[in-house]
Amino acid sequence: MHLHSTSKYAIRIMSYMANNNNYNNKILFNAKDISEILTIPYKFLTKIMSDLVKANLIISIRGREGGYKIARPASNITIIEIINLFNDLTYKEECFLGIGKCDGENRCSMHDKWVEPKILIQKMFEETTLQNLEGKEFKI
Numbered sequence: 001m002h003l004h005s006t007s008k009y010a011i012r013i014m015s016y017m018a019n020n021n022n023y024n025n026k027i028l029f030n031a032k033d034i035s036e037i038l039t040i041p042y043k044f045l046t047k048i049m050s051d052l053v054k055a056n057l058i059i060s061i062r063g064r065e066g067g068y069k070i071a072r073p074a075s076n077i078t079i080i081e082i083i084n085l086f087n088d089l090t091y092k093e094e095c096f097l098g099i100g101k102c103d104g105e106n107r108c109s110m111h112d113k114w115v116e117p118k119i120l121i122q123k124m125f126e127e128t129t130l131q132n133l134e135g136k137e138f139k140i
């Protein structure tokens with residue numbers, strides 16, 4: 001099971017913003033700075049940021065003093081929202097052994113053992129908010 005780079009980067013971006021600012025604060029984040037701090041290619045980061053803006057997860061403020069900020073409190077943004085934004089559903093259907101799509105009709109030898117952990121991972125994504133990821137001691 002794995003998430004695509006887009007979802008991983010988006011979670012890191014949102015987590016960084018949540019960790020270093022609060023929803024009511026006036027601090028804006030610069031895409032170039034985020035790109036350098038999180039070592040995410042700048043063009044890829046700006047594409048992700050654009051998608052996050054369209055999804056109303058972050059706000060883009062134009063102009064010389066512009067930048068990005070989180071659109072809602074970190075406690076109101078779940079990880080599953082970010083994952084679903086990028087249609088990263090491979091973790092639901094991907095075979096644990098790497099054989100391709102694995103479901104009730106096309107089962108691998110690990111399918112029945114993998115169903116329960118997969119449900120728990122889905123639940124974790126649904127219940128974890130950006131606020132749950134806050135903490136200066138975490139690597140982003």
